[in-house]
Amino acid sequence: MRLLPRSMRARVTLVTAVGAVGALALCLTLLYAALDRQLWDAIDAGLAGRAGDLAAALEVGDTAALADDPLAQLYGPGGDLLAGSAALPNQRLLTPEQVRQVGDVTLTTRTLRAGEDGGPIPVRLLSERVGPSGGVLTVGVSAEPVHAARNRLAIVLFLAAPLLAGALAAGAWAVVRTALRPVDALTREAAIISSLESDSRLPEVPGEDEIARLAHTLNDMLARLGVAAERERAFVDDASHELRTPIAVLRGELELALDAIGDDREVEESLRAALEEADRLSRLADDLLLLARARTGALVVRTEAVDLLDLAVAEARRLGPALGVRIEASGDPVVVNADPERLRQVLANLARNSAAAGATTVRVQVAHDRETATVQVADDGPGFPPGLLDAAFARFTRGDDARSGAGAGLGLSIVQAVVSAHGGTVSARNGDPLGGAVVTARLALP
Structure with a gap:
């Protein structure tokens, strides 16, 4: 069963919408909690102000202020009702047990039958100890406005949340659609390009994104x-x-x-x-x-310890008489892990190229440093033509008739392929030490 849609546009929009709904739900919940707290803090602040005024009046013996208050009562230390609002002739705001449990200041919410029709209403009560005898003064206010405001806020948030989520999803869809429009254009153009023989290219997309x-x-x-x-x-x-x-x-x-x-x-x-x-x-x-x-990377070379100087000397003795050129081999003994037959093929191809170019002397120089072994093959021929030097190792690349001879132009390509198969590099130039062509192969030391 596939849970996500196939379209990237739809997937991005879905993920964005889900994330937006989660963030929106969290924000609206925090907003609801903050507003609810502010409403209760406002009520509690009003109760504290009223309780302070009544306590001051009681200290001077003014009990009339207590009777005129819409919702207030004074209790003795044992819970006896001493005085209260005229609006509460037969009701107690606190039970004797609740009176005895009051600390310095106690806030509670209760349901009383104090409505206009005698029905139950929620009230917020503030109780505190007053006087030297430890009596308890309790003042209250209806909590219905708070509850009504909370309900209205919940309804507004409940209705606004889907609208906001829908707007965010639509905005995400529009943004993603605009952002991916160049991808659609690239897809259509790529489908039109049927083969590599075409010079068609994909449309350029403005910007640097x-x-x-x-x-x-x-x-x-x-x-x-x-x-x-x-x-x-x-x-x-x-x-x-x-x-x-x-x-x-x-x-x-x-x-x-x-x-x-x-x-x-x-x-x-x-x-x-x-x-x-x-x-x-x-x-x-x-x-x-x-x-x-x-x-294709399938050229197999078998590796064994090969002394490059010994190999060069042996090939010089074998190839010189056969090609009719003088081949000199010198340098330092250097041992590498390589395929001796392939290395002989490299030296033979280079020597044949020199002979075909009209060289009379070929010099093979073996050297090394801390990491690399170098085999340099130089001749005294005319060298590579200027226009051929950069493409000397390309297949079927041949210079003038004097240098191309009867070959197919694959000699240097094979040299490069064999050296590359050994993890080495090869380069070509003209000049010293004999003034003709110079081909240098570099192999890593073990």
Whole structure:
């Protein structure tokens, strides 16, 4: 069973109304109690004044003042009625027992048959000890005006409370409706935006409140998602383009092999060329898979203790003759927790990029500080083109023909993906120590 309405507007209004009703009930109760107390204080103050006047008159022996009072009686210490108002010939305001219980000043409320028709009415009585003998003087006044005022006040408050609660609820509804109107507009516009290919944005909300910040944040998110979608489309386009060339070459070589059946040498050359293109397709597929796993956070790296200097020296000996460049490895022995195969892939990609750019010397420098291990790969080639440096690690990013070579432009993207999977960072620049491209990878020390 659902206790709250589905609409936020209705929920906020309901909560506001319930809270307002509670606060209103508390305030009206306190108001009623305060006014009731003031009424009784006014009556008690009047009784005290009358009792003081009568006590002063009795001290000088003036009992006529007691007889002229509308509601007053004088009792002896034992409770005997000594004198009283002419309006009370046969009634006592206090019983003998009540007289004996009177202290200095005692206030009580009783019901007496003192009405005009002899009916019972509530009276307020003030009793106090007077005289050296310890007699008791009691004065009274009808409490009907107080009771009537209390009843009228209760009726007024009872009628005003629902009206005030309704007004507060209506005001809360109007305020919440006005406050949430921009949210309705944002919802309608968001429903219209059907895909990230659209350049549509949510309407700007004036002001600097939470809803305005929400609209601004959502528009920024849509912009970022649009950029990401555009990059994905570019990635698919670039991947399709890169795959089309080796497939076309592979198809052509196989067709040549078929046409050259009978010429063993021609068939062998065509098949070898086809095998090279198949190897290229395989490497491209592996690279794309690695980048896809890195993007989803699923790139798995196994960690073990690796000495970066030993690894760099071994790769320099292996890659130098294969790439036709001189590779120097030097620095400090540094042990990190990493995947050695992935780190070899990083060094190999960087060395291939340098060789493809026309470099003759590649220098690998290993260093460390208290928290970070650094592997710097520099070459003496032409360096990164000025327009490429900021996007050097983007997928399918290649410079001029001299630097791009025959690669697909994924080498540096893979370097960044592998280093990031190890919790490290990578950066690129041009300049010292050899004047060409410089790529620096940083890994955390264990």
